[in-house]
Amino acid sequence: MKLYASLTSPYARKVRIALAESVIDCEFVEDSPSDPKGLAARLNPLGKVPLLELDNGEVLFDSPMIVEYLDSLAVTPLIPGDVDERWQVQRWHALGDGIADVVVASYLEARREENKQDKVFIARQEGKVAAAMAFAEARVSHGEFLWGDRLTMADIAMAAALDYTDLRYPHDWRADFPELARWLTAIDRRPSFADTMPLLA
DSSP states (O other): OEEEEOSSOHHHHHHHHHHHHHTOOOEEEEOOTTOTTSHHHHHOTTOOSOEEEOTTSOEEESHHHHHHHHHHHOSSOSSOSSHHHHHHHHHHHHHHHHHHHHHHHHHHHHTSOGGGOOHHHHHHHHHHHHHHHHHHHTTOOSSSSSSTTSOOHHHHHHHHHHHHHHHHSOOOGGGTOHHHHHHHHHHTTSHHHHTTOOOOO
C-alpha cells in the first residue's frame, strides 16, 4: 500500500498514526493536494490528501474511510466493535475532524490579502474552535486516554486537530482548557504521535 499525504494535513496525520499504532506496512509518499501534477490530484477525484492506494490499484480517500479500512486489518482495532463504545469514540473522532475543518477554513481565509479577508468569518471560526475545546474539556477523562483504558481513534483525531491548531492558529487555549492540555501533552509523547508532529510548510 501507499499513502499519499502532506506533512501538515491533520487528516493525513490521523492515518499515519493509525498505521504506526496498528503496525501496518505502508509506503509514505509526500504529496500536496495543491500540486496539479501530484498523484493525489490525479488519483483522487476530490483532489485531496490523504489518499490510500491499495496493492490491487484501488484507491481510498477521505480519512474516516481510510482509517475504517485500516482498522479492519488491525489486530487491535482503534475503533471499538461494541456499539456504545463505538459511538463514544466516533464522537471524539468527529469533534477532532470538525476542529480541523474549522482551523483549515480560517487559515485559508487569513491567507487572502488583508483587505479581502472576511474578519467576521474568521471570528466565527475562532468561536467554533473555542466551543469545541470547551465541549472536550468538559468530557476529557483524568486518565491517559479520552475513552476507555487504551488508545483509540478518539485520541488520534483529537491530538491531530489540536496540534494542527497550534500550527495554524496558535493561541493560549491551554490556559482555558487545562485538562485538555494535560491530556495532549501526555499523548504527544507516544512515538507515533511525536514522529508525525506537523511541520510548517
